[in-house]
Amino acid sequence: MNDKTRDKSPKTPETDIQDSGRRRFLGVTATVGALGMAGAGSAGLLLGGTRTAEARNSGSTQDYNVPLGELDEYYGFWSGGHSGEVRVFGVPSMREIMRIPIFNHCSASGWGTTNESKRIMGDSHRFPNGDAHHPHVSYTDGSHDGKYLFINDKANTRVARIRLDIFKCDKMTTVPNAQAIHGLRLQKVPKTNYVFCNSEYITPKPNDGRHLDNPEEYWTVWSAIDAETMEVAWQVLVDGNLDNMDADYTGKYAASTCYNSERAVHQADMMAPERDWVVIFNIERIEEAVRNGDYMTFEGDTPVVDGRKGSAVTRYVPIPKSPHGLNTSTDGKYFIAAGKLSPTVSMIEIDRLDALFADELDDPRDVIAAEPELGLGPLHTTYDGRGNAYTTLYLDSQIVKWDMEKAVRNWQGEDVDYIIQKLDVHYQPGHNHATLAESKDADGKWLFSLNKHSKDRFLPVGPLHAENDQMIDISGEEMKLVHDTPTFAEPHDAVIVRRDQINTSQIYSRDDPTFAETIAMAEADGVDVERDNKIIRDGNKVRVYMTSVAPTFGMEEFKVKQGDEVTVVVTNLDRVEDLTHGFCMTDHGISFELSPQQTASATFVADKPGVYWYYCNWFCHALHMEMGGRMLVEPA
Structure with a gap:
């Protein structure tokens, strides 16, 4: 200035x-x-x-x-970066509307505390951190359909899915054979069947300690995740570090930049050549290889197709060294790869890729329309x-x-x-x-x-x-x-989409799959969570079921013994939009949100005798301060 x-x-x-x-x-x-x-x-x-x-x-x-x-014209979904969350803005006002916890733990919503969120996070719940990079909204025929938003965690090699009817994460996958999921994009046509993602860093395959100091055995993978099941459908073994990527508007091709084509493990060596490349993936050929059993496996049974240089399923297009971003033009004509260390971008003409894979071009760079x-x-x-x-x-x-x-x-x-x-x-x-x-x-x-x-x-x-x-x-x-x-x-x-492309729910459906497993547990205990306020004792395991209707909990006290494992299940019976309750157990690290018609639960150990108050921590009523109860912990 x-x-x-x-x-x-x-x-x-x-x-x-x-x-x-x-x-x-x-x-x-x-x-x-x-x-x-x-x-x-x-x-x-x-x-x-x-x-x-x-x-x-x-x-x-x-x-x-x-x-x-008045309402904004667009939803803007911002990655939360090192916080591991997604932030939702109204565009163009840039008013922050919501934060969606995903790869982090959140004391406001209880994400990472509730049993429901722990089930979604799976074994990776043990990680308190995330590095959220690339949010993308699902497609039908090249237009956003507003069903899901997907995002990656580079720090812990995960991909998560957010349901855009409730703006909550409902699936999370740790990608095998990979390390540091960076570039992530979605299949655009005919719809988002696959979530494509890059493993950035080269590692031994399998990465089990046998090739620690032998970079000749280091490779990386490009993965396709089934968008509905969130299971890894297949992977492609490739040379070098994959960076950013995108898919085309035909459903046939995807492309990724590679900034370490030399497969080096030290920075100086990564800078050696004048060129790196863009890897072009032929999706139909990869699927055919999987159907024919032409693949290998490393960790688990995920099919891994060999896409290293010279493979039938990939082509390597040389471009200036250390490229970074790759974005598909909205007219469907080009993959545009940014040079980073070169002042240029490389425009790869997608219509020429059929000829490239048919080996009809003299040089892979013949697909470059301009730089x-x-x-x-x-x-x-x-x-x-x-x-x-x-x-x-x-x-x-x-x-x-x-x-x-x-x-x-x-x-x-x-x-x-x-x-x-x-x-x-x-x-x-x-x-x-x-x-x-x-x-x-x-x-x-x-x-x-x-x-x-x-x-x-x-x-x-x-x-x-x-x-x-x-x-x-x-x-x-x-x-x-x-x-x-x-x-x-x-x-x-x-990523920014029109507000009419997203259809949200204002209250939960009682058959929402998010808490289906919790409901099944209650039914096994003979409990109707919409009606009953009941304690089930099973040895040193105690399950406490209660309802909440502003401004009261259905149970104002319960008694357990020191050392009991306590599971509290709460159902918000209110049907009024925006009437959220919470459940917070003092001095036990338990706090979670209960939106209208939601059931949520948390498990903890009552490790100290005494009186512990629980209360509604989301302001819900004029008598909100009086909405609470006591847990009475008897000495062992």
């Missing part, structure tokens, strides 16, 4: 140090990241504040203010549905808008300028996403730049800064920066 846009507060030695530190950080960041291209990168960063102020003040063709009482030069540090690309692409330039701290067909014509020798505009963002963008831009329905209204650093954009909160997601109006000829949104713990990616 220049002096005209800075705070006019009097300068002190402390603020002088802060300012010099900020400038030093900007310069160092560009220098380290550019790997020799620091000049332009740092210039883009340092000039960004002035230019974006001009863009912001020049006015937007759309109004992003949503009046009180336009865009700027320093291209990472990810999104689209407006009007033939324009928008690519983040990490080192330049910019979004570049460019015309795809003009880029192809320029590559073919025509003297035509394909770059339309560059807009500074604050600072160093990773993913970007435009409204509906992961579907054939891209409408070109809003674009979000998910920036890795905010630096001086918000009130200081100590050494750890928020990230900065910026909303950009792309409805007109020029991009207009209109809004900053501070975000926490690196939300990695986002």
Whole structure:
């Protein structure tokens, strides 16, 4: 920022140090990241504040203010990054509506505490952390159908599914033979039958300690998960670290960038060659290989098809080294892979892939339609549905808008300028996403730049800064920066769909599968959870069934012995929308949410004698404070 846009507060030695530190950080960041291209990168960063102020003040063709009482046009699903959750925003207001815990434990909802959530998380419940990266909404015929949202956990090699009728996670899968699920995308056509995901890191197969120091035995896998069962259908063994990926609009192909084609285990060695590649996956050939039994197994019985270089089911397309993002253009023509260390993106023409797999091309690079030069540090690309692409330039701290067909014509020798505009963002963008831009329905209204650093954009909160997601109006000829949104713990990616594409339930159905196993346990105990308030004693195991109707629990006290394993099952009988109850047992680490008509349960050990109050911890009624009861723990 220049002096005209800075705070006019009097300068002190402390603020002088802060300012010099900020400038030093900007310069160092560009220098380290550019790997020799620091000049332009740092210039883009340092000039960004002035230019974006001009863009912001020049006015937007759309109004992003949503009046009180009115609803947003879109749902925006943001990954929660290192928090392991998904955050739901209204777009364009950028009001945060909900947080959906997935790979984390949440004391507000009880996710990770309730027996129901533990069943969904399975053995991976033991992990308290997650690194949520890529949220994607399911499809029918290339349009979002609003049924599910899928997201990956890079930290603990998991993929989860969220039901969008209740905005809750209902399935979670730990992927075998893999380590660190990074890129994740969905089959778009005819519908989302598969969830495709990349294992990023190469490891021995099987990874059982026998090849610890022999990288020649290290490989990675590309996986297809059945979207309904959430079981791994099959995997493909490949060379090198897989990064980001996408699927096409025919249902035939998917593609993934690879940034470690040399299969190295040290960073310097990963940077050796001039080129890495994009791996193209032929889904029909892979399915045929599985049907024919042409596969191997490592961990468990998951079929693993050999897709290493030279295989019939894959093709390796050389592109500049260390590529990163890969995004399918919404017209279905191109896989666009971003260069990261090259100022270019590689446009792979999907219509040429049949010829590539038929071995009719002299060179795999014959599928490259163009490699336009865009700027320093291209990472990810999104689209407006009007033939324009928008690519983040990490080192330049910019979004570049460019015309795809003009880029192809320029590559073919025509003297035509394909770059339309560059807009500074604050600072160093990773993913970007435009409204509906992961579907054939891209409408070109809003674009979000998910920036890795905010630096001086918000009130200081100590050494750890928020990230900065910026909303950009792309409805007109020029991009207009209109809004900053501070975000926490690196939300990695986002997807934005129209509100009419999602149909939510306002109360639970009593036959919801989420708590079916709990109901079955109650029935085995002879308990009707909608009517009975009852204690079942089975040795040192005690099951306490109670109802809740504002403002009372159906049971205001129960007695157990010290050392008993206590399971409390609560059913919210209220049918009023938004009348949520909670159950919190003091001094036992138990707290969970009960939405209308929901049954939930938690198990704990009553390890100390005494009186322990439980209470409703979600405000529900004028007598909410009086809604409680006692657990009486007798000494052993």
